[in-house]
Each structure stands twice: as C-alpha cells, then as structure tokens.
Amino acid sequence: MYANQFDKIDKFAEGPHYGPVLTPLMVKKVRARPELNPLLTPPPEEGTHDFIKWNMLFSTAQCQRSCDPSHRSWSNGRNAPATWPRVTSLRLVSRAIPAPIEVPAASAEAGVTCGDVIEAICNYMNGRLTQQQYNTASDAQKRVLSEAYYHNRSTAQGVPGGRLPQTLLRFDWLGQDTMYGGCEANEQLVRDLCGGLPCVYELKTVRRYPMSEQEIEEHERREAEAESRRSRSRRRSRATSRATSVATSRVASEQPEEDEY
Template sequence: MSSHHGTPFIPPLNTPQGSPHPPHPPVIPSPGGTTIVPPWGQAAVHSSSYPAYPTTPYTTPGYIPNLPPVTPGGPHYSQAVLSTPQPQVLPNGFSADYTGYPNLGPPRPSPMAGPSLSLHPPAPMYGPTSAPPGGGWGGPPRGPYPPFGPPPPQQPPHSAFPGYGAYTPHSGQWGPPPQLPPHMTPGYGMPMNLDPWGPPPPAPTWVQQAQAQAQPQAMYSQPPAPHMNLPQHLMGGRTSGYVGDRVDPFTAGPSYGPVLEPFLVRVVGAHLKVNPLIEPLPESGDRPHLKWNMLFQSNHCQRSTDPGHVSWANGRDEPATFPRVTAVNIVSQTVPWVMRLQARDPNVGLTCGELIDGLSDEFQKLTSQADYEALSTTRRREVGEAYRHNRSRSIGTPGGRLGEGLRRLDFLGRDSVFGGIVNDERLYMLTEEEHNNHESRERAASQARERASSRGSQAADERERRRATVETVTTDSGEEE
C-alpha cells in the first residue's frame, strides 16, 4: 500500500542461501609467534611476471628498476659518487634478467643505439618545452650540475625574455614553443626590406588545405536534434496557455495546485476542466479512455491502452478536475438521484480513481419502493425488465450475486456502459420544495398518460363491440330473407 505523502513499498530481494560448509574461524596471530609467510609470498617474483611496465630510454621492456629508499631529512642535495656500476644479482646468485631458458633469439639492441621496437614509443630525450641540442640560434651546451644546488639559468642569444629558447620558426612535435625572431628581441634593430609586422607566414601544405575545405561540409552535414515526443496539450506556445517546460495540470500527487471547496469555485470564477481520461470519447479521434460496465464493481474498469487482462491502475491517482476540488455532484438522466462524491484527502482533491469507485458504490446501493413508484409506467416496465435481466445467466450480467432487492444499477436499464463525465454549469441541485414539485408534475403526467391510454382502450373495446353487433344483425337479416 502507498499513500499520497509516502513512498511506495518495494519488497527487498530474497536472502541467498549460504554454503552448507561453515566458514573457517578467523586466524588471530599471536604476539610472540613466528610470522608465517603464505605460499604465494614465499616464491620470488620475477619482473617478467608483471603484465606490463612503462618503457623508457633507460630501461628495457619488462625490467622493473630497483630504486633505493628515500630517507627524509638532511640537506636537499647529495654528493656525487663516482664508482663502477655493479650488476644486480639475486640472492641465489643469478642476475636479475635470468629466466632459466636459453636465449635463442637475436640479441636485444640497446635503447640508446636505435629506435625501440616496442608498441609504446620511447619517451624523448628532452621535454616538450626545452630546446633540442644544437641548432642555428642555440646557445652553448649546458655544463654538468655543480656539486651543490641547481645549475644557474642560462640565457641564449636572441631571446626576448629570460628563460625562453631561441628563435624557432618551424617547431616540431617535441620541439620548443615558437619564439620571437632576432629582429624583434631587445637590443636588435629592424632589418632592411622587412615588413614591420614580421615575415609572412609559410604557405599552407596540401593537408591543411584539404582540412580547411572539408570542414564547412562537415559543419553543414550535422544531423538535426531529435524531436521531443511531448503530449499534445504540452506542445502549444504561451498563447495557448501551455509550454513544454510546465507541469501537466493533471499530474498525480499533492502540491500541484490549489484544492478548492465547491462553493469557492463560483466565488473565484474558476472554470473546471475534466480530466481527459474520464471525458467522453471525441468523434474526431481516439485517445486513452476508460471502458467499464457499470453493472460490475470498479475493479472491472479497464484503460483502453492496457492489455485486456489488466485492471485499470495507470491514472487512478490523477486529479479528476483542474482546479482540484474536494467534492463533486454527479447527476444523470437515467437515475433520479444526485450522487455526491467526496475526496479522501482534502490536500489532494478528488482523483479519477475515487470518482469511479464512488460511482460504483452508489450504483450498488439498494433503493426503496417509493423511488420505483415515482417513475412513469414506461420507466417502471424498463426497470422491471432490467432487474430480471441483471440477475439472469446472460453474458455481461452480474447474475445472482446481486441478490434480491432493487438496486440503483437496475435503473440504468440498457445504458450501463460508462460514457464519460462532462461539466455542465447549467445544472444545479434542487431544493426540497423544487424536488417535490418536480415529482408531483412527473406523477401527474404519468397518470394523465395512463388515463389517456385507458380511454383509448375503452374506445377501442366499444368500437369492437359495435362491430360485432352490426355483424350479428346483418347475419340475422340474411337468414330471414
């Protein structure tokens, strides 16, 4: 069950069945015991066991360098130690790259001797912002690091700002960023026969020209945005009263508009709009509507867009009117009662489900003999036939479950299919005096029709009697002759 102010309950998933074997108790190591290394940690792990390792110019593929630990504290420099590098040897006496298999393949070249054959290209020898060694305008090569501190900054010639490289008009992929030409750096004058805005740019290559020509075509071939399938009453503009970013007036739930009392509807001059789900079906086209034989209870009601075996659920919580109201009065030409339907929650208003449930409860009520006698003779005959038909074994009837006694649904006669609800402001509830006068007029008209019918039948009987008398006299006269 769920309420308007709560969240629908969703049952949790079933608990999976556990293993028939009980789990092993956790092992708590003793403080003074000997640490036992698991089997997977006793064997030495070779560098080739790793799936991948980054390749650099200083390491071969598959080699994991053994970096010494960094000790915090102390000075921020270390004194250079000149010694012969020693090969790394494992505790068993083998080298670090020993695999146990003969090396039958070609010898692996050194990464410094040529290009690497690895799938991952090696890193460049210099960063993307540092100048490559040598060059036409490059400065002198940098010396080694001093024993203490970082190297002093060097300023190459023809550089506009300290720390920038020399003039590089055609920088490669890993080259330094473009710098100013010599005549635009401080300390140099303007060369002769040169535009003050600098040399012209180089001519574009055929690749750049092809890209420039193909770019406008790609821009114009961009697919349009997908169309939003919004409801018909939300596709209008502001002049029609609806905009796509507004909330549907018949949205289910509270806090979507005011809820008015019936007497406030006329005070504020509000024009009630009925939910399209319970309105009569238009002749111009089909739309979602309700299919319900009112001889049965509301659980037999079905939405037109649902499968035939599914009871109506989609749209039950939607408001029946806009603005929302706490109660409505339902009148019909087939039943002589005014059915007043109340909302269960005054903060939400009357919903479509509450309206259909209320009508079903009203039709299931028993009626009195006075209501039956107030009908005309024709209506009495129709109600009597409907009473016996609804309790028969015919298809589409409740049958004997209705029991004995006249019910309000028997007054429906053959008009037992729900056709919709409309807002008719010309109708209003009669007072007790007006109701009595209306019944008196109906009763008098019914009696007048009965008397007229009785006089007509008497006149017909008199004509029939006279005809029989004439025939008898004629027959007797013929026999005498």
C-alpha cells in the same frame, strides 16, 4: 527559465501538486470553471485521449483504460486529479439516474481523484433503490426496471447474475444503458436538476454491447481475481477480530476481583 519549467508540469499528474484544493463554495466565489480530467470524459471521435471502459454492473476491478491490453485492469491514472484546479468534492447528475451522486475526496490534500469518481459511481449504482424513488418512476420506467431486474440476475453473459441481492438496485434503473459514457459539463442540465450549483457534471450512460469470447474470458478472470482479493480481506478481518476478542478476554480474566483490594 523557472516559468517555462512550471508551464510543463502536467496539471493532471498523480499526487499532490501546485495550486490549491478548492471547495465548491470557493469555486463559486472566485468564479472558477474547473476542467475535467480528459480520462473521465466521453470517448473522443479522433482518439485524441485515453478514456475509461466500464460496465457499471460490475466492480471497479473491471474498469479498463482504453490504451491498456484486454487482460489489464485500470491502474494508470486512478490517483490523478479529477479536475483542474483540484476540488474537495463534486457531484454527478443525469436524467438516467434517480438522484445525484456525491463524490468526496478520499484525501483532502490531493482533492477528488479519477479513482474517487469511479468508486463513488460504483457505490451509488450498487445502492438499493428506495420505495420513494420507485413510486416516482413512470409506468414506462417501471417496465424498464422490471426487465433489467430479471435480466441482471439471469445466466446471460455480461450481467452479474444470481449473486445480486433480490431487491432493486440503482443500476437496474439504467436498463441496458449500463456502460460508463464519461462525464462532462452541461450547464443547462445542471440548472434544470440542481439550480446551477458549482462542481456539478453530467454522467453519461451508454448501451452495453455484446462481449466477444475473449472479452468474456478476461472479464471472468478479473472478476475471479477481485473476488479472491475480497475473500482474503474478509479472512484477515475475521482473524483480526478474533485476535482482538481473545486478547480482550485474556485481559478481562486477569483483572483482580474487587474484594482483593
């Protein structure tokens, strides 16, 4: 009876669950082969599972689950484990990016979640391209970088525009292939790029498509909501900082002079 109940537990359900959270070293030692959460994998041909839709030029507020309506940002599954068994960290590699993406778990008890993976990709893509990375690019890649740089900062639909910094970012390296295409195991690629380390998966990128008018409207609404949340967070942070400064100054002014002792 208990065994049957145990077998019915969803191994990718959100929250801490049965089984350990393995380090990559432990995964290698026990020769485990962690399975990726289907939500993170490429879109299926037959529609057998949900997947993530996301243009990596934008914040994770623009992520959507394939089964959600167009106006809804992804929430269901963000805290689900990214792998089974769960792991403390993983790495993403691709021939489309200049360096690996490290994905640590935000919670040691829960292991790496789907949200951790997407946030790590977002943080990586918005990082600055180093001079060394630019110098190692081929002439063809430098042309792609130049075209992407100006297009991503233009008034064209489907790009962030002039609010981007006036420096090359890692997502400029992608050219037009800025759509998240899912993650999957690719042993040959892993061996080629990092010698066959455990807990390393391929990040696939896909060419972005023209958005419909409805998609543009929904996209702009989600971006406005995300910016509003960021603004409120910045105001709270500044208010807390001012309150702390005032309290510190008051305490300092109330301290007796040394010659009062």
